[in-house]
Amino acid sequence: GIVRVEEIADLFNCAEVLGMQPLPRGPNLAIITNAGGPGVMATDALIGMGGKLAKLSPQTMDYLNSILPPYWSHGNPIDILGDARADRYRAVLEACLNDENVDGILIIYTAQAVAEPVEIAKSIVELLKSKGQRGKTILTSFMGKKAVEEANFIFNANEIPTFSTPEQAVKTYLYMYQYKRNLELLYETPEELPVDLSPPKLPIMAILKNAALENREVLTEFEAKKVLEFYNFPVVKTYVAKDEDEAVAIASRIDYPVVLKILSPQIIHKTDAGGVVLDIKGEDEVREAFRTIMRNAKKYNPKAEILGVTVQPMIKRRGYEVILGSKKDIVFGPVIMFGMGGIGVELFKDFSIGLPPLNQTLARRMIEETKVYQLLKGYRGMPPANIKRLEEVMVLFSHLLIDFPQIKEIDINPLLVDEKDAIAIDARIIIDKELVFRKVEPHQHLVISPYPKKYETLWKLRDGRTVLLRPIKPEDEPLWLEMFKNCSEESIRYKLFQTLKHMPHEVRVRYCNIDYDREIAIVAELTENGKRKIIGTARVSIELDGKTGEIAFLVADPWQGLGLGTKLVDYVIEICRERGLESVYGIMLPENRKAIELMRNLGFKLKYMEDGTIRGTLNLKEEEPPTTSIEEKVKVQEKIATMEKVADKEAEAEKAASS
Template sequence: MDGIVVIYTPQGAAKPKELAEAVIDLALEKIKPVLAVWMGGGAEIEEARKLFFKNNIPCYSTPEEAVRTYMYMYRYKRNLELLYETPHELSIDLAPPKHHLKILIRRALNEGREVLTEDEAERFLKVYGIPTPPAGLAKNVGEALMIASKIGYPVALKIISPDIVHKTDVGGVILGVSNEEELRKAFNMILENIRRNNPDARIEGIYVQKMVRDADYELILGSKKDPIFGSVILFGAGGVGVEVFRDYALGLPPLNQVLARRMMEETRIYKLLKDGHRNKPPVNLEKLEEIMVRFSNMIVDFPEIKEIDINPLMASRNSFYAVDARIILDKEAAEKKIEPHSNLVIMPYPVKYITPYTLKDGTHVLLRPIRPEDEPLEFELIKNLSEETKRFRFFQVIKDITHEMLVRYCNIDYDREMAIIAEYTGPDGRKRNVGVGRLIMDPTRKRGEFAVVVADDFQGKGLGTKLIDMTIQIADERGLETIYGIVMPENVRMIELCKKFGFNIRYTPEEVIVELNLRGRRVPEIPETEIRARAKKRPYLKIRPPSEAKAAETETPAQTGRKIEE
């Protein structure tokens, strides 16, 4: 049971107000949502409704209103559950080589073109691992015959010209060429069509592409810049009827496996893709998710792309091919120096922080930002920490590690928070998260709170030092003025480590506050002898509410000294 709707209809056996009071008493004891429906009119009914409102219980005059509200609540809760579902990890290169694609864009703009040719667009797709049919660019009939014999018939021929955007309109496309004789005729026919319909067009060659036969479904995958939401991704049923059937879903990059699946589920064609129909089998949805995530990564990496359409994306049981792609460039974004990812409303995965690192004992780890897919690794890290390490990091002994807790740690907004994990791959190939450095920025973007934890068997190897160092670098890069952390007095190793980085050490009645002013201003430090003396005296401490801790940070050194003496 997820909720309760209590309905009252006017009758002489029970008074509206008394019954409302009884429902309120029960509702306040329960954790499930309660919605009330007090039907009818009159002063007593109105008084009962006001009583519900006073106790923060919604009250309606009809059951339909209550049920509609409940369904809104249910859908909201369900959407959050789906959003924070742990994604599967995909084998995707997060940082493919992009320099030659940047050069390609500059060359096109220097030539006065804002639309890439088909072979140029295909280069983008290939770099990001989006499958395309075998193809080649032919300068003459002989080259076209060689390409066709290599990739196999039937083939499609398409004109490649920087001056022609709509190839079909000028007779620049011929499909279904099945042998050498047809290819010779088709090649010459395309050239004649261009000379007749667009005689001034510059011709770079004719694209010879393998025809994709027997595809079960035609899909569309595209993106377009919106003035408010930035780049928006579109997925749905494709082909010639895309604007007729209008079966599509929209999403915001960056996508992961779960978000890609949610987009699919919003379309009508998803049921066909999932279950198949008659002689059409279902497709490999995991592979389609991977293609969508790769496409999303391309949009994230290239704010210079104003619009892109892959239509059709041909889909069969286990194969997908981007048969036709069109890319329109954003000249302003390409020519001006813009902020990275300014085309996005959601901060993407910060690839630049991925760093291989070697510990003191020669162990290799990979330092990288955390991802939602890391929830199982985060669970294992917390579960295997010693009781002391758990207390030092969380100020309490954590017994139940819930999905909701892990979601908070793994699903982060990279714009306001950063968590760097240390990923270790054992001899058996199994991956472990052996440490985390976390930085949470205040809304003012002037201060940030940091925390570090290292797996017990990896302590003393220099990992904690490196995580703090990266946290400081990230805070400085983001323009923070100060970073601080709250440390238990018993955690002497952490306090000493912070002192090595130049942190100031300050006491409050129940914890030690370590603070580093990134703009060079310093606060008087507490002597190490005081720290050790306090650590011996104080038992395990619970963390105080943030409001109290923040108030304690404003203490003067004199106030702090008096409390130490006490």
């Protein structure tokens, strides 16, 4: 939901449009102008920033041909010529509103002798009020300072943003489209990726501690690749040779051609130092390459500690070179960077940034935000890259950063991606020596809390089947929908206080995409015949004070009566205590007798509310055990008894009607 802008003015422009207009449905903009120059400049700005000119439908083109002079532009941008008056602006605007290919409309006016800006502005406002905007974003750029001052006032008074130049309008439109796209992607259901997120941690810590004990911040290439290998990261198999003979022996063993690289903690940019020799095809070439590398390295940095060289097979397959890296920010913690790799990283500066934890959707978004993505889709005879595998690699990379706050900086460049796999050709890791031997609280270095795996636990239902109690994940949306379908209308009404027969995607994703710092949501997952199901859930929404939470729970009908509801509620209460909450409460309908009884058994203080609901409150402070007063107990029992009588009468009436 965050949009990065370049200038202070962009902040105010975006805020203005957010307050006045619907977000753009897409990048396709129609430009209406009474002067060719501004229309062309607006188009250049649009294309340059990644937007698109809307392709007008045949029906729209036929209509415009019928109402405009024969020498209009016959395309988008729609140049309606310098003699355009209010009626022409109105007719063309209405045509664009009716065209489904158009997502947004920019109306440009430049001062002309025959055109009256105030009349044009009034005509536009009148049309939009009478016909509506059809969900399209409307922006204007009336140029002429004092000559258009009154027209701009009319637009602002009617919540139509106006800009002093077309380029500002285009830029703001595309920022708003990016914001809309971010929101859509944020709530897109990610795929579950087949990656191991529980690699061994101790061997990695041993590597980091060894470097710190040697007073090194920079891991060797061999060490860096070992770290990646423990996370099942695909890397080029790399061997260390301390001298010339050892390099020859290794090269002969792994088969030619090979690559030799300098191995020195002080030489980070190996190519700049002349420390890389590629495509070595025999023993004599190995010896010559070794000597050349040593000579170049000593010349590049006479004080560098030379540990030898690394020897690795020469990767000759065709592919795309990208970079995957991270650097710690004081405010945001580790920031992930993805973009065009190889020697052109600093030259092209084509990259996107993201924050861990990444899932499949967030990884895909980072890839799509770069220009290199167009290459990855296949270019000039090159097959498309395996984007799915690249997403998996980025998710693994994200979890490495989550698990090891001791990593200050990491670069994998190049990461070679082809149609089959992705493989790290070179890697560099810089550590924070001070953190290596210090106890660090999990995830305190992150600005976004990752999936809290520590809350996963197994529990048996009364019938002996085992369920996994775990926090909910964005990937759970399909399972959540299946649980919803297994709930009766009554169960849904008790949960949501309304009857729903269909749960739209926009609602489902809000249940599954949560901020783990501000919400606790535990699901019960049952696996039968290899198929996973969510059969119940309990959640606590933590209020702004950070001390109180509202609790709600739901068990799908086929699994009610097995003790799951009590266990789920009890478990989230236990988590609330751990989080330091002081109280939790739940709101129930009086006829929801099972929930009322459950809360009473767990020690909730029950109170009948004026709106007809029953509120159960549990004080989590041990020194103040919750109790329900006799008066409240009587009031609640009376309300329940009344509801039971009503239910019995309704049942008798239904029985009589059916007979």
